Amino acid sequence: MKFIVGNWKMNGTWDEKETFLKALKNVKTNNKIIICMPFTLLYGNDHGITIGAQNISEYNNGAYTGDISGKMLKDADIKYVLVGHSERRLYHNETNAIVKAKANAAIKNGITPIICIGETATDKNAGRTMTVVKKMLLECIPKTCKYIIAYEPRWAIGSGKTPTKEEITAIFEMIHKTLHQVGCENIALLYGGSVDSTNAKQFANVPHVDGLLVGGASLKSDTFLPIIKSID
Ligand code: PEP
Numbered sequence: 001m002k003f004i005v006g007n008w009k010m011n012g013t014w015d016e017k018e019t020f021l022k023a024l025k026n027v028k029t030n031n032k033i034i035i036c037m038p039f040t041l042l043y044g045n046d047h048g049i050t051i052g053a054q055n056i057s058e059y060n061n062g063a064y065t066g067d068i069s070g071k072m073l074k075d076a077d078i079k080y081v082l083v084g085h086s087e088r089r090l091y092h093n094e095t096n097a098i099v100k101a102k103a104n105a106a107i108k109n110g111i112t113p114i115i116c117i118g119e120t121a122t123d124k125n126a127g128r129t130m131t132v133v134k135k136m137l138l139e140c141i142p143k144t145c146k147y148i149i150a151y152e153p154r155w156a157i158g159s160g161k162t163p164t165k166e167e168i169t170a171i172f173e174m175i176h177k178t179l180h181q182v183g184c185e186n187i188a189l190l191y192g193g194s195v196d197s198t199n200a201k202q203f204a205n206v207p208h209v210d211g212l213l214v215g216g217a218s219l220k221s222d223t224f225l226p227i228i229k230s231i232d
Pocket of ligand 1: 192215
């Protein structure tokens with residue numbers, strides 16, 4: 001079983017969600033499909049596809065205008081939430097410490113955080129990928145081993161560029177080994193960054209890759225269904 005996680009970002013109306021979920025309704029798959037939708041679309045989880053959230057507050061309630069807490073997500077029957085996506089880090093200044101606090105808030109409410117980590121193009125060009133990603137990983141993970149890690153090189157998100165097989169094999173080996181060293185076995189590891197139906201299978205087959213995080217290609221059933229089918 002692989003995870004195939006979609007990230008709709010700030011896209012989607014109620015009608016678009018209904019159309020999308022209807023198209024996916026009868027798909028036969030052994031994989032776990034999760035679509036992380038905007039807050040306005042989290043309710044109405046009745047099509048057999050798991051709906052996840054894209055953000056969570058590190059606090060449980062209080063004077064934090066515009067934020068949504070783990071308690072609220074739990075109330076909406078949400079089981080998965082993205083934390084530390086590179087766009088949250090870039091546009092909302094989320095640090096590793098904030099990401100870790102958000103992951104802990106999710107776990108406290110019985111929600112699995114999907115913790116996103118990944119190097120920038122500058123890091124990559126300076127040959128710092130391994131050290132940067134390892135540091136991010138160690139600074140973001142909670143003590144309790146109840147999370148998923150999504151490795152998403154920032155330069156690969158929405159760019160059509162992807163790491164080579166050698167690069168991706170080495171980084172997943174390092175992430176797997178690091179988690180083993182901190183006593184966390186069986187953590188699901190996802191790859192994200194310009195995944196489409198032509199490359200999904202090759203990423204899903206890399207050792208220690210337990211699934212995919214898909215942005216742009218998850219928005220329409222026409223592009224998402226072929227990904228699901230390609231890795232069954
Ligand atoms: C993402 O934003 O998490 C992502 C992987 O985007 P894309 O698939 O469009 O590169």
